[in-house]
Structures are given as structure tokens and as C-alpha cells.
Amino acid sequence: MTTTPEAPEVPTALTAPQIADLRAALPYVDGWLAYRRWRERVPGVQAAVWFDDALQLSSAHGLADEEAGAPLTTEHLFRIASHSKTFTATAVLQLVERGALRLDDPVGQHVPRLAEAGSRLADATVRELLEHGAGVIRDGLDGDYWQHGRPFPDEAELIEMLLDRGDKAPAGAGFNYSNLGYSLLGLVVAAVSGRSYGDFVTESIVEPLGLRHTGPEWDESRADEYAAGHSGRHVSQTRVRLAHVDTRAMAAATGFYGTASDLVRYASAHFDGDERLLGEHSKRLAQREAWQSDASQPESAHYGLGFVIDRVGGHRVVGHSGGYPGHITRTLFDPALGLAVSVLTNAVDGPATALSSGVLRLLDLALEPAPPGLATRASSSGVDPARFTGRFAGEFGIVDVALLGENLVALHPSGADPVDGMDRLRVAGPDELLIARGNGFGAVGETMRYEFDADGRVSRLRGAGGMSMRPVTELEG
Template sequence: MPNPAVDALTAVLPYIDSWLQSRAGNTRTPGVQAAVYFDGALQFSKAYGFADVENGVALTSDHLFRIASHSKTFTATAILQLFEAGELRLDDPAGNFVPALVEAGSPVAEVTVRELLEHSAGVIRDGLDGDYWQHVRAFPDQAELIAMIIEGGDKALPGEGFNYTNVGYSLLGLIVAAASGRSYNDYVTAEIVDRLGLKNTGPELDALRADEYARGYTGFHTTLDRRPVDHVDTRAMAAATGFYGTAEDLVHYFAAHFPGDERLVKDSSKRMQQREQWLSDTATPGAAHYGLGMIIERIGDHRVVGHSGGYPGHITRSLFDPAAGLAISVLTNAVDGPAAELSNGVLRLIDAALVQTPALSLAAPATARTDIPSARFTGRFANMWGVLDVVQLGERLVSLHPGSPNPLDGLDELEIVDENTLLIRKGSGFGSVGERMIYEFDAGGAVVSVRGSGGMSLWPLGAMGEVHPLT
């Protein structure tokens, strides 16, 4: 049977494509890769910009990104698998698996697996010398990692509060290895990556696929030009930050964390993993919570789960709504890439497409037309003041500003009056609610200009960005 919600989501995907392309260009992000999963399948996968700017290599959906702290979700899933198999308990102390901590008398030997998973163990974040994050030195190997833990000690009492720690998750990688009898990389590859058939995902830099990686770049906060950043092996910190992947693979992976899908872990384990254990910042309204290897946030009416990632030259973000069966992933290859902004924007556009058109208010004109196709009016238009999109979102014809980080900021609802006219029926009072948008068409029905909000003309934005008659 037809599903109106699925139909509405499918119909909005072309505009999501247009919006992502616009925002990638406006933010001068070298490359953006995005994917959307719903109704039990991958529904959208696109790439924008370049995998290698200097050599003009266009980014594709198959290029590999370093997805950094997404690795923590894989590590937590591995721990829960071993918990289900009886190989460990969540309240086991770390020293049971890493005897060197006990031998050194480190207080970290007493923290539990659960406390490490939820970042409440009080373990130092990145060590006393974290310059490996800037490629000043190599990421630590196992011996160096253990020395970092012993040297750094505990900066807070276990259970005292939320203290995010890459070192702690790297320690969890050692625990996975000890409990499973396999290396961390071998375990997660066999029990997570291969189980799901993910062809473009792995726990560490794969030198045999070097040509398939999107090149990373610095941000604009230090120089006027972006500079390339090399990929490096994260060694003993793979469990915290080593993974690579694609947006397509990530939405498939997170779909395996929907309720009812027990390919990786049971629903009981997923409920623990996705439960709000700690508030990340008690002083900030709307701050994210953390579960077991998962970030939990509220975006609009959604309670979303997932993770972000920051690797030298890459910023990434994936989120999923387990109740809705929806997953979104956005990967960028710049250290200031707007992955969070873009993934939030995609979710907001999806929500906007599901909003039903309310009954016409008493103030609406009796002459409102439903026999004229809205496609006649849709498009991207611009003038000196910016860019305006007229688009069909679900049952609503709306105008919005693609240059905004939140695509719904300044949204106006429109109504067809006649073959040449739209009424701005609803929106901000700072705009032009109650006024009309007058279209001029050529003989073939193409839009020549629009007399829009504030009575100012807009013109179709050409493929090369030209706006006529502006130059």
C-alpha cells in the first residue's frame, strides 16, 4: 500500500540535494559526502566538491573518509557483543584485562568497563602530550598508550561526572583484544564490518587503498587558503578514532542499531547503549547526553542517536532516529567542515516535508488555486541581497534561504493565486507576509524574473552562478 510519509520523504530528496550543494559551496568546504536511509533502504547518496583539490579529483560516494570518533560506537558495540557472549561484565575493572595498570599501581586499574564506555571514569582526555592530533608526532603504540594512562592518572573520581576521553576508549580497545583473544582490528572487522557486509569501512588506515581516501584539509582559522593534511595510522588509538568509512556504509551500520535488528547486538544491549547516561554540560540548555559509545540529542521533535568525529583534516557526523527508522550521515574533508550543520539541516528538511498543509485560515482568499501546478513557480532565484528557493516541501509550497545554516530559518508558506502570482500566506512578521510574489515568464514558460519580498526583483540563478542582470 502507498505510504504518504515515505512518498513525502522521497519527494523532498531532490531539494535536499540542491540545498547540500549550495551549502557546500557557500562554506567553501572541499568535499561533502551525504547519505540518507529510511523505509528499510538507502534512499539518497551524493557527493559534492573534491576529494583532492590540487589534482582536481571530484569526490564520489565511494571515497573513504576518516570518521574519527565514530570509532567509539564500533568499540562500544564490540564490548556489548563480548558482554552478551559472557566474555566480560560491564562492572569488571580495567585491570582485569590490562595487568600492567595493576602492576603500576594506577588508579585507572579500578575503573570499570561501564565507566569507560560512558566517559565517567575520570581518565585523562588525550594524555599530557596530545600533539599527535596535529601530526607533530606519531599516535601512540600500545606501550606508549599504557604509559600515558599511568602517567596521566585519573583527573576525576570515577562516577563523578562526564569527562570525554580518547585515552579511555583506546583502553577499551585493549580490553576488546584481551577479552576476545584477537587484536582489536581483527575483532571489529570480523564481528561488525564483515557481518554487515560493509565494503568501505575499516578500523584503521588501509595503505592498500591509499588512492581511495578523500584528502583532508586545514581550516580557514589559521590561513586564507586550505592546506592538505596527510592520513596517518592511529595505532593504539584506533578504538577511539581510527576508523574510515563512507556515508553510505555508515547509514547501513547505524540501521543495524534500530530496534528489532539483532545482527550485531540484542535489543536489550541497544537500549543500554542508547540510554541517556550523562549530560555533557549541565550549564548549557539543550546540551547533548552520552550513552554507551553514543551521543544522544534532541533535534526538533526527534530524539537522535549517533556520533560526530574530528580527525586531522576531516569533520564527520551521523545521526539516527531509531523510532522512525531514519539515519543520516554527512562527511566533510576539512577540519572546519560543517558536518553537524548539514546533517541537522537534512533532518529539518525531512521534517518540513512531513508537515501537512493546514486548513486555509479565514483570512485566506477564497480565490486560492489548486488547479495550477506548483512546479511552475519553483526554482532558485537571487538578487543583491541573497538567494531564495521556492520549493515544494510535502504538501506545502514554501520559500526559504539556502544560504542559512538552518534551511528553515525565514521559511514562508506560499499560496497560488493565479498563473503569475503567489501569496506569502504565513511567515515572520519581519518579512512580507500578506504580500504577493509576481512572476514574469517567457513564451516557453521559463521564469524570467520574480518581484518578491519587499517588492525587489529576483532572477533565476544560472548553473555557473550568474544572476541576470546583476554581474
């Protein structure tokens, strides 16, 4: 019988040494992202990490536009799509805190057209819309606006889509993710606030946090700042550039743009103890698990009020992903630990979810105490373990020897999960590492032998199985 290894215990607060370990791990994390972008042949990847009340990593790899060959920067704007739902939920909760509406208000009270038409959606509550429990159809009967087959709907068309078989299930019957439901919430925000949806979220969320590169809708005046969207490679090896368009009445569900660094700053306002946007009670409501996305799958994600709640490693993480024509994105954060990660990609098949989870897995490894006898800080060898680190390749693959916190490990960046299949290493001498723990199909109990040049740089590594591997920088040269 096989057993699943337990997830490492995650701290509930960061100490000064742990913060130092996380910062020291970031160069490797960024190098891993760069390699994964290259291996997956994604045009561009923008990423950011936030902890200790500050932006700790902001990076960009690859191209903003394959056709033009333009390098991606940390200030290129991405369409962050369903991240918009977190902004919409935050706006609704702000209005609740101000006493302007109640979560249990029927939506028809604020959008009377539904009640006038006799739609049962008029009786669904604001809370049910926020948690995708109102039974609203996902995208309507003609969703080709997602493929640029037609414009996104304006307000009049949105209402007609909701009235045309828009109620696919009774309110409260189950979890039914709905972009039209969140678009309807945008109408509620406008009606209650007396402002347009875009103006309200800008004034109540974007501007107070100083998010200079974030907004609720396509901004034609900043067109040159956007990373181009690209098609996927599921039917062709050649990517096609996809245009940015206005999402009109669906901005509350999918219109927002932003950068990774702005998104982790925004996430920090949802950490425990931060009340710049919402009080503690409202944040608890937003981040509690209202529905499970697939009750038949125990590990499937949950949904709160505008936020996805998931597990990565030992973390209970909160956040959202986003899928827009040409951009796939994901932001996740641990509100108790005060740690946030955001990864944005500019292709329909961009692996933003895997990359963001991978970053968190690597940071967790940097926080994890080493097993007995393998803590590098307690080594009596007198050899600096950092001298063995680097990326090495041979005919059969690639391996990263990395020092993350007190863990000296061999990682395999070819896989989506950077920690899966890792070997734990121990310094055995000035030119040798022992593979102390790992999968028995590998070379546990054997050594990795190094050769160094006159400047102390690795010239060759005899890795698992005794096969020669060279530093990747040398192979690339």
C-alpha cells in the same frame, strides 16, 4: 516576552505517503547541500540518507583533493574518527552478550598492567569507560599527535600516558570525554576476544553488514581511495593538504574510515527491532542517556554507551560526530523511525554537524502537515505548485521556493538552519504566490509574482519587497 516555537511532532512510524514525500524531497535536500558546500567553501561534502529499509540518497559535491582538483565521489573514503567509539561500544556489548565479560568488570582485570602499576584506573569499570565516566584524561599531556606533531601512541606508550596523570577525576564523578579511555577499551576488546581489535570489529561488525568501504584503521593499500584532508581557514584563506596517518593504539577511539552510505547502513543495524549486531536490551543500554555533556545547559547533548544522544527538531537522535586532522563528520539516526543521515566533510572546519541537522530539518518539513488553508494538495486553484519552485537570486540575497511534502515554502539557504526564517506560501493564481505566513519584518500578506518564458520556465521573480530575482542557473550562465 518571546516564546520559542514548539518543535513539530515527529511520527513514530512512516506511512507509505510519508515515504513518498521524503523521497520527493531528496532532490531539494541534495541541492541545498551542494549550495551550502559552495557557500562555506568546503572542499567536499559526501552525504547519505537511509529510510524505509534502504539507502535513499547517496551524493557527493565538490573536490576530494583541492590541490589535484579531483572531484569527490560517493565512494571516496573519509576518516570518521570518533564514530569509531560506536563500533568499539558495539564490540564490547557483543562480548557482554556472549558472556565473555561484564559491564561492571574492573578494567584492571583485562589490562593487568594498570593494576600492577597501582593506577586507580584499574578499578574503573568497563561501563564507566564506555560512558566517559571513568575520569580518564582526554588526550594525554602531549596531544600533538592530533596535529601530526608526532605519531599516535602505540600500546606501550598508551599505557604510559594512562599512568602519567591519566586519572584526572574519580570514576563516577562526572562526564569527562576521553579518547584515551576508548583506546583502553580497544585493549579490553583484544584481551577478551583473543583477537586484535581491528580483526574483531571487522569480523563481528563490518563484514556481517557488508560494509565494503569501512574499516578500523588507515589502509595503505587503499590510499588512492581516500579523500584528502584539508586544514581549516581559521588562520589562513589557503587550505593545506593534511596527510592520513595510522592511529595505532588509538584506533578504538578514532581510527575508523568509511563512506556516508556505509555509515547509514551501519546505523540501520542500531534501529529498533534490528538484531543483526545487538539484541534489544543491549541497544537500549547503548542509547540511554547516562551523562549530560554540560549539565548547566539544558539543551546540551547526552552520552550513552558509545553513542551521543541529542535533539534535532522534534527528534531524539542517536549517533556520533568525528574530528580527524582534515576530516569532520557526523551521523545521526532516529532508531524508532528508522531514519539515518550521514554527512562527511574533508576539512578541519567542515560543518558536518550543521549540515546533517539541516538535512533532518528539511526531511521533517516534508513530513509536517501544512497549516490549515495552506496544504497544496487541497488547493482549489488548479495550478501545479511545482511550477513556482527553484532557486532565485538578486542583489540582496538568495531564496529557494521549494515544495516539501504538502508545504510550499520560501527558504533562505544562506543560513545554516534551512528552516529558520522560512515563509509559508499559497498559490494565488497561475503567476502569483501569496506570502501567507512568516516574519513580520518580511513581506507577509504580499505576493511573489512570476514571469515565465514560452517553455514555461521561470524567467523572473519579483520576490519580497517587489525586487526582481533571476533563476540562479541563469545567473551562473
